[in-house]
Amino acid sequence: MADEAASSASPHHLGQRVRPPAPTEPGPDGQPRPSFYAARPGGWRDWWTLLHPPYTAWHLAYVVFGACLATHVSASRLVATLMAFFLAVGVGAHALDELHGRPLGTRISTTTLIVMSVLSLAGAVALGVVGVWQVGWALVPFMVIGPLLVVAYNLELFGGRIHTDVVFALAWGSFPVLVAYVAQTGDLAPAPVLAAAAAFFISAAQRHLSTPARLVRRRAATVEGAITMADGSVRPIDRQNLLLPLEGALRALSWGMVFLATAWAVARMT
Numbered sequence: 550m551a552d553e554a555a556s557s558a559s560p561h562h563l564g565q566r567v568r569p570p571a572p573t574e575p576g577p578d579g580q581p582r583p584s585f586y587a588a589r590p591g592g593w594r595d596w597w598t599l600l601h602p603p604y605t606a607w608h609l610a611y612v613v614f615g616a617c618l619a620t621h622v623s624a625s626r627l628v629a630t631l632m633a634f635f636l637a638v639g640v641g642a643h644a645l646d647e648l649h650g651r652p653l654g655t656r657i658s659t660t661t662l663i664v665m666s667v668l669s670l671a672g673a674v675a676l677g678v679v680g681v682w683q684v685g686w687a688l689v690p691f692m693v694i695g696p697l698l699v700v701a702y703n704l705e706l707f708g709g710r711i712h713t714d715v716v717f718a719l720a721w722g723s724f725p726v727l728v729a730y731v732a733q734t735g736d737l738a739p740a741p742v743l744a745a746a747a748a749f750f751i752s753a754a755q756r757h758l759s760t761p762a763r764l765v766r767r768r769a770a771t772v773e774g775a776i777t778m779a780d781g782s783v784r785p786i787d788r789q790n791l792l793l794p795l796e797g798a799l800r801a802l803s804w805g806m807v808f809l810a811t812a813w814a815v816a817r818m819t
Contacts, residue, residue, distance in 0.1 A: 613814050718749045
């Protein structure tokens with residue numbers, strides 16, 4: 550744990566030495582990992598890393614929240630909406646993100662990433678077309694906005710002007726809640742709008758945790774420093790001490806959101 554790791558270091562005050570900075574948590578091959586859930590590069594493991602499982606599951610939870618706010622919940626519509634967002638966000642958005650700068654360092658070819666992006670977004674749109682046929686024209690604006698957001702945000706088009714924390718929170722937080730509700734009802738109401746606002750702020754919190762974690766993991770060459778306590782003891786600042794509270798919170802939140810969404814779905818449909 551973060552507090553345990555910090556307290557186990559010996560202070561260099563009064564001649565005692567501080568533990569040297571620890572390296573970024575290595576993967577199975579001993580190399581630093583670009584994220585806490587990343588697997589060793591190569592083969593199927595690259596696809597696991599590309600899918601960002603904790604974050605994909607987290608944002609799919611917003612779909613469940615939005616759908617379960619409807620008076621009557623259609624399981625088939627909920628499943629279709631989950632599939633559409635898994636394709637658009639879990640596969641398409643993340644493939645485009647990896648295509649733009651290779652932040653995860655996977656060995657998936659550029660051609661494969663492009664094909665997967667196109668096919669996944671096409672699949673999501675196709676599910677949306679079926680939804681329009683069942684629900685009505687209220688879904689059409691979301692079908693247009695969704696793919697545009699995925700492409701523009703992840704490829705940082707328009708000079709990166711929409712690649713911001715606010716757009717992330719709107720697109721990956723509020724948007725799934727609203728779409729899922731409309732897919733159930735064909736309309737909007739105050740409750741899903743309020744839930745979308747909640748998802749916005751939760752996603753903003755996610756961003757505030759994940760951004761510094763990525764900075765430390767992917768861009769920092771060394772981390773050095775110390776905190777001098779009121780009693781004169783000194784606690785080192787190293788990679789692990791910075792990452793543990795950030796990624797510990799992200800892990801806990803991702804699991805919490807999944808279990809909360811599951812509980813809500815079970816309560817509404819049983």
